[in-house]
Amino acid sequence: MIQVRLFTDNFYILDDGRVRQFLIVGEKKALLVDTGFPDSHVYEAVQSITDLPVQVIMTHADIDHAGGLKDFGSCRLHEADWNMVKEDVRLEPLREGDVFECGGYRLETIEIPGHTYGSTAFFDREKKLLLPGDSVQKAGPIYMFGAHRDLDLYIESQRKLCALAGQVETIIPCHHEYPIRPEYIGRNLEDAAALKRGELRGEKHPYLPCRSYKGKWTEFYYDK
Numbered sequence: 001m002i003q004v005r006l007f008t009d010n011f012y013i014l015d016d017g018r019v020r021q022f023l024i025v026g027e028k029k030a031l032l033v034d035t036g037f038p039d040s041h042v043y044e045a046v047q048s049i050t051d052l053p054v055q056v057i058m059t060h061a062d063i064d065h066a067g068g069l070k071d072f073g074s075c076r077l078h079e080a081d082w083n084m085v086k087e088d089v090r091l092e093p094l095r096e097g098d099v100f101e102c103g104g105y106r107l108e109t110i111e112i113p114g115h116t117y118g119s120t121a122f123f124d125r126e127k128k129l130l131l132p133g134d135s136v137q138k139a140g141p142i143y144m145f146g147a148h149r150d151l152d153l154y155i156e157s158q159r160k161l162c163a164l165a166g167q168v169e170t171i172i173p174c175h176h177e178y179p180i181r182p183e184y185i186g187r188n189l190e191d192a193a194a195l196k197r198g199e200l201r202g203e204k205h206p207y208l209p210c211r212s213y214k215g216k217w218t219e220f221y222y223d224k
């Protein structure tokens, strides 16, 4: 069951306890960031909030974000994640610098490959709000195992976000605690770098094909 919360003016957070989406309602259209699991019923939740046309923009194409895409029919998604979408959905490219304005928000696209090759963040400079998908989290676990992941790129992307951290006040990740402070970008980076250097000890995950590595602040699920 999705919980809907009006977080700030025109900005709704949809949360089914596993993953969250963001809906911004403007005057003529609404903007939805991510679509949840196939059984999250994000479409119904959106319909209960607005009957305006909805534009979908995607942080990345993991199943917990792209599972509801077929209900919306089309989305903007970074091309590097297109091969992850199995359903018949109209995909339109999403690139660095693409801007989406709606309901007093101005979301700018930032490419942050690593968690997936096509991962993107959305940043409202004026509101100092960052939507990083899964790439920034308070404690994680951040999934970095299996196909579609690249730890080197993740580290590079965290560095790119770190350069913006001074302009960020609020980060709303798609999983676990929110909102979180901008310090967590650097904390995730520090722990990912330690993971890369082989300094973290991994424990076999009880059922996922990966090991759990706990850094000072962040847990990563990783398999190399």
Ligand SMILES: [Zn+2]
Pocket (backbone or CB within 6 Å): 019, 062, 064, 065, 134, 174, 175
């Ligand atoms: Zn996710």
